[in-house]
Amino acid sequence: MTTWLCGLDPRWSMAAPSCFVSTIRRNLENEEPQDTEQCPPQALALDLDHADFLAAMAPKPVIILAKERDFFDVRGAEETYARLRRLYRLLGAEDNVALFVGPTGHGYSTENREAMYSWFNHASGMAAGDTDRTFGGVLSSTGEVPFTAEPEIRIEKDETLQCTPKGQVDAMENTRTIYDFTREKSQQFAAARKPLSGEGLQKAVTDVLKLPAERGEVPDYRIWADLRARDYPTKHAVVYSVDTEPGIQASVYRLTKGRWYSRPERTGKRALLYVAHLSSDDELRNEPLIREQMQAEPDSPLFACDVRGIGESRPDTCTPGSFHSSYGSDYMYAIHSLMLDRPYVGQKTLDVLRVLDWLASVGHTEIHIVGRGWGALPATFAAVMSDQVKQVTLKNALTSYSEIAESKHYEWPLSTLLPNVLAQFDLPDCYEALQAKQLRQIEPWNAQAK
Structure with a gap:
């Protein structure tokens, strides 16, 4: 938080952010997911980095406190320091910026605290004190910084430090928590929102999801080998990798009765498009809804889609097997999407x-879209936006974003959430609009995904 506050509050006279400053590039390349508050929304879209927030302090004194063995890459701290030195030099205050690298791992340990004391005493003109000791790490500074040792610390009792009777604000009578404020804000938005439909709803969806105004030419695609013996509803299937934007592909399974190695067969206008919850491959085996829809429409070919980050395109970055964890790959891509100002759902x-x-280019201009769970969200928004979608079936779709905002606990991950959505619309607006497309809802999920 020190780093962000440096760029926001002019009252600070000096700063010493510890065990955080690096570069966004280093964190991303190292697959290092960070806390939500450490990832400012739109930062990447605005081309901001850690150095930019600290630069807002210039020419006031700043020391970057890093650690040699920290998971926040010390190379990024050195790069940030180099950028700031150039700026401070131009301002005639190069002595007012420094870097200290302690030898240990993440934490505000003694060597970093003593570097902070020394820097603050130096910057404020206070005496350093008499000691034979010196810095417990490497100090980089163009000026002379006398060392200040940490005095003996007396650990206070918890009761002495508590500023409330029990040490917790939420234990006090009439306390309002962050959940109370969030719930009230959601209710205020709901009271102020006007019902949206038609072009008004489409514009709101476009704005909130950050969808491009134009999508360009028909996407190119690659053809995978024929898939057999996978216990799908049909004996065979072929998979197409559809280029949805440069460097990004959606995996689309097309079920077939016989072997198929080429582009999709033209079989008429109508087709089923299933948008998977977590994996088309798994759900083609185990999701009863797919077989139900195929039996209801035996003449409509079925395509199953893995959007980015799902199924075949699911990354195993960060820690292997961490997809669903708090700091796993799904979270990392979701939080960086917010920094890019491109919500993952969008x-x-x-x-x-x-x-x-792509389906329209091969003759399928009348689509029955079927979405489940997480996949029901992009299926819903695509159905709102596309005249090509004639029918909609959703299973385990989120009831509303308001319910999440007004719940203390919820089970939908960051990758399914949309910033500022409740200021413009909510999912029931979409569901109401999709009644005109024969919307069928099956077992909707609440905030707890139940």
Whole structure:
């Protein structure tokens, strides 16, 4: 928080952010997910980095406190220091910026605290004190910084430090928590929102999801080998990798009765498009809804889609097997999407819209879209946006974003959430609009995904 506050509050006279400053590039390349508050929304879209926030302090004194063995890459701290030195030099205050690298791992340990004392005493002109000791790490500074040792610390009792009777604010009478404020804000938005439909709803969806105004030409695609013996509803299947935007592909399974090695067969206008919850491959085996829809429409070919980050395109970055964990790959891509000002749900919706463009290019201009769980969100938004979608079936779709905002606990991950959505619309607006497309809802999920 020190780093962000440096760029926001002019009252600070000096700063010493510890065990955080690096570069966003280093964190991303090292697959190092960070806390939500450490990832400012739109930062990447605005081309901001850690150095930019600290630069807002210039020419006031700043020392970057890093650690040699920290998971926040010390190389990024050195790069940030180099950028700041150039700026401070131009301002005639190069002595006012420094870097200290302690030898240990993450934490505000003694060597970093003593570097902070020394820097603050130096910057404020206070005496350093008499000691034979010196810095417990490497100090980089163009000026002379006398060492200040940490005095003996007396650990206070918890009761002495408590500023409330029990040490917790939420234990006090009439306390309002962050959940109370969030719930009230959601209710205020709901009271102020006007019902949206038609072009008004489409514009709101476009704005909130950050969808492109134009999608360009029909996407190119690659053809995978024929898939057999996978216990799908049909004996065979072929998979197409559809280029939804540069460097991004959606995996689209097309079920076939016989072997198929080439582009999709033209079999008429109508087709089923299933948008998977977590994996088309798994759900083609185990999701009863797919077989039910195929039996209801035996003449409509079925395509199953893995949007980015799901199924075949699911990354195993960060820690292997960490997809669902608090700091796993799903979270990392979701939080960086917010920093890019491109919500992950919006990117996945674009995948579905591009798959619809591709299906239209092979003759399927009347689509029954079927979405489940997480996949029901991009399926819903794509159905709102596309005239090509004629029918909609959703299973385990989120009831509303308001319910999440007004719940203390919820089970939907960051990758399914949309910043500022409740200021413009909520999912029931979409569901109401989709009644005109024969919307069928099956077992909707609440905030707890139940």
